[in-house]
Amino acid sequence: MANYFSDNQDLLFHFEKLDLREVVDFLEENYSQSKKFNYAPVNYQDAKENFKRILEITGDIAANYIAPRSPSIDDEGATFKDGKVQYAKGTKESLELLSKAELMGMILPREYGGLNFPTTVYMMATEIISRADASLMNIFGLQDIGKTVAEFGNTAQKQEFLPGFASGEYTGAMALTEPDAGSDLQAVKLTAYQDEKGNWFLRGVKRFITNGNGEVLLVLARTEAGTKDARGLSMFVCYGDKTIKVRRIEHKLGIHGSPTCELQFNDTPAQLVGQRRFGLLKYVMYLMNRARVGIGAQSLGIAQEAYEQALNYAKAREQFGKPIYNLPVVSNMLIDMRVSLEAFRSLFYDTCVWLDRKEMLEQIVEKLKLEKKPVAELNERLKEATKYLNLLTPLAKYFLSEGANKICYDSMQIHGGTGYMHEFGIERLSRDARITNIYEGTSQLQIVAASGGVINDVFNDHFNECEKKEYKGSLINLLSVLKEIREMFNDCLKYIKEKKDPNIQDVASKDLVELYGYIYTGFLLLDEANDDQRKVFTARRYILDALTKARKNAEAIKNELYSDILHADTILI
Amino acid sequence: MKKNSIVMVKQVPDTANISGQVMKEDGTVNRAKLPAIFNHEDRVALEFALQIKDKFGGKVTAITMGPPRASDVLRECLFMGADEAVLISDRKFAGADTLATSYVLAETIKHIGGYDFIFAGRQAIDGDTAQVGPQTAEKLNIPQITYAEEILEVGESSVKVKKKIEGGYEILESKLPVLITVIKDAAFPRPFQAKRIMAYKNAKTLSELEKLTEGNSLLYIDQLRDEYESRNLYIKTLTMDDLKLDESRCGINGSPTKVYKVESVVLAGGNHEMIPPTKEGIGKLIDHLLADHILG
Numbered sequence: 001m002a003n004y005f006s007d008n009q010d011l012l013f014h015f016e017k018l019d020l021r022e023v024v025d026f027l028e029e030n031y032s033q034s035k036k037f038n039y040a041p042v043n044y045q046d047a048k049e050n051f052k053r054i055l056e057i058t059g060d061i062a063a064n065y066i067a068p069r070s071p072s073i074d075d076e077g078a079t080f081k082d083g084k085v086q087y088a089k090g091t092k093e094s095l096e097l098l099s100k101a102e103l104m105g106m107i108l109p110r111e112y113g114g115l116n117f118p119t120t121v122y123m124m125a126t127e128i129i130s131r132a133d134a135s136l137m138n139i140f141g142l143q144d145i146g147k148t149v150a151e152f153g154n155t156a157q158k159q160e161f162l163p164g165f166a167s168g169e170y171t172g173a174m175a176l177t178e179p180d181a182g183s184d185l186q187a188v189k190l191t192a193y194q195d196e197k198g199n200w201f202l203r204g205v206k207r208f209i210t211n212g213n214g215e216v217l218l219v220l221a222r223t224e225a226g227t228k229d230a231r232g233l234s235m236f237v238c239y240g241d242k243t244i245k246v247r248r249i250e251h252k253l254g255i256h257g258s259p260t261c262e263l264q265f266n267d268t269p270a271q272l273v274g275q276r277r278f279g280l281l282k283y284v285m286y287l288m289n290r291a292r293v294g295i296g297a298q299s300l301g302i303a304q305e306a307y308e309q310a311l312n313y314a315k316a317r318e319q320f321g322k323p324i325y326n327l328p329v330v331s332n333m334l335i336d337m338r339v340s341l342e343a344f345r346s347l348f349y350d351t352c353v354w355l356d357r358k359e360m361l362e363q364i365v366e367k368l369k370l371e372k373k374p375v376a377e378l379n380e381r382l383k384e385a386t387k388y389l390n391l392l393t394p395l396a397k398y399f400l401s402e403g404a405n406k407i408c409y410d411s412m413q414i415h416g417g418t419g420y421m422h423e424f425g426i427e428r429l430s431r432d433a434r435i436t437n438i439y440e441g442t443s444q445l446q447i448v449a450a451s452g453g454v455i456n457d458v459f460n461d462h463f464n465e466c467e468k469k470e471y472k473g474s475l476i477n478l479l480s481v482l483k484e485i486r487e488m489f490n491d492c493l494k495y496i497k498e499k500k501d502p503n504i505q506d507v508a509s510k511d512l513v514e515l516y517g518y519i520y521t522g523f524l525l526l527d528e529a530n531d532d533q534r535k536v537f538t539a540r541r542y543i544l545d546a547l548t549k550a551r552k553n554a555e556a557i558k559n560e561l562y563s564d565i566l567h568a569d570t571i572l573i
Numbered sequence: 574m575k576k577n578s579i580v581m582v583k584q585v586p587d588t589a590n591i592s593g594q595v596m597k598e599d600g601t602v603n604r605a606k607l608p609a610i611f612n613h614e615d616r617v618a619l620e621f622a623l624q625i626k627d628k629f630g631g632k633v634t635a636i637t638m639g640p641p642r643a644s645d646v647l648r649e650c651l652f653m654g655a656d657e658a659v660l661i662s663d664r665k666f667a668g669a670d671t672l673a674t675s676y677v678l679a680e681t682i683k684h685i686g687g688y689d690f691i692f693a694g695r696q697a698i699d700g701d702t703a704q705v706g707p708q709t710a711e712k713l714n715i716p717q718i719t720y721a722e723e724i725l726e727v728g729e730s731s732v733k734v735k736k737k738i739e740g741g742y743e744i745l746e747s748k749l750p751v752l753i754t755v756i757k758d759a760a761f762p763r764p765f766q767a768k769r770i771m772a773y774k775n776a777k778t779l780s781e782l783e784k785l786t787e788g789n790s791l792l793y794i795d796q797l798r799d800e801y802e803s804r805n806l807y808i809k810t811l812t813m814d815d816l817k818l819d820e821s822r823c824g825i826n827g828s829p830t831k832v833y834k835v836e837s838v839v840l841a842g843g844n845h846e847m848i849p850p851t852k853e854g855i856g857k858l859i860d861h862l863l864a865d866h867i868l869g
Binding site for chain 2: 001038039040041049050053054057061097100101102103115
């Protein structure tokens with residue numbers, strides 16, 4: 001039987017390579033949890049065996065239960081009638097099965113019914129689910145809502161909400177966006193007020209809320225009357241009860257199974273999560289960064305499926321007396337798709353491991369501080385991890401979501417006219433992919449978020465280390481290519497800094513961020529190729545292709561391609 | 574009103590995934606090349622038992638007779654929710670037909686005792702006989718309902734079951750204990766549960782524990798078994814001697830069925846004949862079918 005985990009050789013490659021020992025040692029409190037829970041691992045090896053087995057059943061359910069339902073989920077979509085949101089039949093069935101399999105609380109603590117897995121493993125599951133049905137990921141992926149309550153809620157809140165999330169009884173929603181506060185969340189207006197007893201209530205409107213019909217909502221609201229920026233915003237948790245009116249659901253291009261709601265809060269009772277005024281600055285940032293990583297997994301799943309469909313179709317479709325797979329133009333496109341897919345996966349799981357590492361360090365430092373123990377060394381590591389992650393998260397989201405769109409585009413091209421028809425899956429995948437580079441921050445915003453780290457060249461030391469490593473055979477040539485790209489980057493960076501024109505800097509940062517991404521990903525692939533013969537092909541195609549792209553990026557910057565934005569009003573008639 | 578169930582399960586070759594290497598030249602099956610799976614209808618049988626447990630409480634015990642590697646399906650039973658699993662395994666069981674198999678299973682069920690329901694799949698996909706369930710019931714001298722689609726009602730000492738028959742269904746009532754065989758579409762088996770997978774992945778049969786002791790003189794099998802038992806990870810293993818069985822009724826000795834010949838039937842295309850959709854054509858088709866003994 002098909003299995004989206006065990007059949008996916010590249011995912012297996014990354015799983016085997018995964019080193020989360022430090023993170024898992026920490027999460028398992030040095031495996032003392034195994035004394036309390038018969039399903040907790042007794043050592044790291046045992047934990048890894050657990051992860052593998054759970055990913056195997058996820059892969060089985062995804063391939064054999066969810067994937068066959070995805071065309072009907074797309075056709076039927078979530079519906080809205082008499083003020084109530086209904087999932088498509090397939091969505092409902094899939095969620096029920098995932099709940100029965102106990103996969104809805106993968107990252108929640110065991111004491112509340114969760115599996116206590118690291119985020120990286122959860123992201124592998126998310127990739128697998130997204131491949132089967134991208135829209136289902138929008139609900140499966142909301143496990144982060146529970147995780148946020150687990151991180152920042154008080155004990156009573158954890159006891160109240162987490163068991164329901166872990167069992168799948170509750171699905172969540174994060175209610176952030178408003179009609180006038182999209183990319184600019186500082187402008188959130190929904191108000192939270194207290195009665196004389198100190199109970200909080202919410203009043204106002206939220207828009208584009210994924211799964212806004214969920215049982216439990218995290219809401220960003222203004223608690224400090226008269227403020228206009230992020231410092232007046234706090235985070236709340238509330239039930240999706242009758243005080244919250246779903247006004248409508250959106251008719252979208254893709255991810256039809258995921259209901260996108262407009263919500264009206266009519267004095268909804270709510271509980272404050274964490275501290276006042278840290279809503280956006282701390283908690284939403286935490287949630288958003290995780291959600292961005294989640295979209296990376298969704299993009300990867302969609303891209304994997306688009307590639308598989310293109311490959312199968314190319315092998316089955318005969319023209320000119322042979323399968324089109326045998327036409328060099330087609331096989332070359334397939335290689336491009338495959339190589340980008342593998343490069344994205346390397347970048348993605350590297351990012352996930354940094355996320356796990358950073359959250360671990362954060363918790364250790366916090367704990368040591370409470371115990372008044374020295375934290376200097378760990379703090380250094382935390383600072384470094386935070387710096388890396390602040391760059392890697394938007395970089396990965398940017399590359400993966402744009403890349404998924406490109407892979408879908410090429411896959412449809414290989415399908416020819418057939419692929420344009422609704423009957424074939426690639427049409428749906430293309431529509432589903434299109435949201436990934438828009439929501440949770442558009443690609444343009446990811447560039448902005450990444451550019452700080454790029455301009456400060458945060459991987460400078462890391463790249464220097466990479467350059468010193470010993471590489472085998474032909475990889476030495478590829479190393480020199482990466483060095484060349486690095487020189488181009490340094491050159492461009494200097495040029496832009498000297499330019500001192502913020503408008504040009506803004507526009508050019510896309511080229512700069514991409515250049516940086518090529519170098520980082522290139523080194524990841526070079527490392528993999530050093531250990532795995534087949535990966536030499538991946539590294540070669542990626543790095544040589546990166547060189548041609550890098551030249552284009554560098555030329556654009558240095559030839560002042562963008563200087564005409566000063567004349568935008570004249571050009572844009 | 575707790576109700577205990579025993580579920581008879583079987584590990585079978587995955588006949589849906591037969592590749593080129595699986596059939597030997599003499600037309601027999603190379604089992605080593607075939608992936609072994611949980612017989613689907615037996616998973617449905619386990620689902621029935623678990624639903625009864627969910628509703629009334631009680632215990633679910635899964636049993637299988639098979640070679641050591643059949644422990645895989647028993648672990649899967651634990652992953653789905655079975656409370657206990659028992660492997661009945663002995664070299665002397667080899668070559669058993671349905672008569673010998675049902676003898677061993679019936680004796681095992683007597684040995685376990687304390688049951689209200691025995692569930693089994695209608696048939697296994699390797700033998701397709703559908704005989705083991707009914708024969709076991711006969712040997713236990715309890716009522717049986719085959720081809721069950723749905724349990725309609727469970728009373729203190731009776732059960733009402735909807736049974737599939739050709740072109741419709743029957744509703745039957747039986748006393749407890751009863752043996753029920755279920756059909757493929759009767760229920761959708763629940764998935765393996767993540768926590769149970771992690772908890773029971775290391776559950777082991779006696780022979781698997783013996784393997785651990787091989788080459789390690791510090792490990793004693795009795796101690797190891799006690800340790801696994803205390804952690805709820807021991808898959809009880811019963812042999813012919815444990816069950817005090819009559820050797821002449823076990824395995825090949827107790828099996829009157831003899832395989833005469835195994836033929837590899839190759840369905841060759843190419844030999845087709847166009848029959849026009851006319852009265853004459855239909856007449857000709859019927860003549861053909863009569864001549865081939867497909868009709869009449």
